[in-house]
Amino acid sequence: MNYKAIIIGGSAGSFQVVTKIIASLPANYPLPVMLCLHRLKHVRSGFVEALSIKAQMPILEPNDKDPIKSGKIYLAPANYHLYIELGNKFALSTEEAVNHSRPSIDLSFFSAAYNYKQKLVGVILSGANKDGAMGLKSVKDNGGLTIVQDPNECQVPTMTLASMNATNVDHVFSTNRIIDYLLNLE
Amino acid sequence: MVTNEDVQRFITAIKMASTYNFSDYSERSFKRRIEKLLVDNHMDINQLSLKIAKDNSFLEKVVRDITVNTTELFRDPEMWTTLRYQILPKLKKNKSIFIWHAGCSSGQEIYSMLILLNELGMFEQAKVFATDINSDMLETAKQGNYKYRFNLGYLDNFDKVIKENPYNYEDKVDVPYEKYFDIDKVKDTITMKQFLREKAVFRKHDLVKDGNIFYSKFDLILCRNVIIYFNNKLQNHVIELFNNSLYRDGYLILGAHESVLGPVANNFDRTKGFYRKKQF
Secondary structure, eight states, X not given: OOOSEEEEEEOTTOHHHHHHHHHXXXXXXXXOEEEEEOOOTTOOSSHHHHHHTTOSSOEEOOOTTOBOOTTOEEEOOTTSEEEEETTTEXXXXXXXXXXXXXXXXXXXXXXXXXXXXXXXXXEEOSOSSSTTHHHHHHHHHTTOEEEEEOTTTXXXXXXXXXXXXXXXXXXXXXXXXXXXXXXXXX | OOOHHHHHHHHHHHHHHXXXXXXXXXXXXXXXXXXXXXXXXXXXXXXXXXXXXXXXXXXXXXXXXXXXXXXXXXXXXXXXXXXXXXXXXXXXXXSOEEEEEETOTTSHHHHHHHHHHHHTTOTTTEEEEEEXXXXXXXXXXXXXXXXXXXXXXXXXXXXXIIIOOTTOTTOOOOOOGGGTEEEETTTTEEEEOHHHHXXXXXXXXXXXXXXXXXXXXXXXXXXXXXXXXXXXXXXXXXXXXXXXXXXXXXXXXXXXXXXXXXXXXXXXXXXXXXXXXXXX
């Protein structure tokens, strides 16, 4: 396996896509999957439960300094930025919102790109702002693999279009092709 | 892009010029704070280090800006609701209740606590202490004067914790905001009432190097979203300090996604975000 982690960012219109993707990943999926999704600040609970209904992998909202393990899905907790820290663990931060977002997709992607370099797959899905575009660029600049959901399929294509403007993405895929691709990573 | 060498350079410059030591801060967020400092001050790391060495008031400003100072009134309403209905009532019989807000930042959680204590009729018996690494933040906390628009959303939190009872939906009390703070929409301010502002004792304190400076133990220590900025080693050190500063059966309340790790974890019972020091 050439990869060590998958990181997925999305915002408005991405909930169903994310649900579909994680429902397709088997319980013994060999990589950790990190989700950085914008959500309402005051909707704290229920999101993990909603995502878990169809997922075969366990979904966790990590605590600060929790180790990162394969075969698990990690959801950035509401109202925190999620970083990947040296030593393959998470770190959280409550510093100011970036692009009006906390969690900020850019910040999570920057730290994942720095940590995993060419061994990272970054995916940007439907979303209503440009948070995530610079993050995906940094994945690309660090030698990682970049995928965006086909803007024609996105409920809100702002985030994917901004990502495609920011960097020369490797693949523009429909949801089904993203799933195929993640299931057949080598 | 800030390199690891830049980070070391910065930490050394601060160490040489002051008693602050950022060596054990969490790597990712600290690096990001330095990047932000460089951008905000239009400097490179050399210029920044030189100015830190020469200018003490600049150094203090850097320490303020490098630490994260975001806080809210009644942040995480569920936590405050648990405090209100399950934790504080157990302490009501005590003649005095000692509370320490460690890393209080601009103070919103101190006022949240004071409002709660007052609603529970426990205001007089409470001794409230608040510390922060930064004197500017302590001053802001003491003033109890905040931007109205910025804090507008948090009035919902006030309603949830103070006006509603999740254990009994019919039990709704109308507590007017004016009981605790004055809102001036023109000046864009929320100002805490004087009786709240006069209550807490504020002291400068650095969790890295200072011990318990209050000559008392505590029933309750709140340190929320502070240790996320520390590495495991410093986290253990701080939890050890809290453990030694708590009465038996005392409570430690961390942020929603922080936990007690390391050797000291065995000294606590955990229910949700609340750690209770065990009896030995």
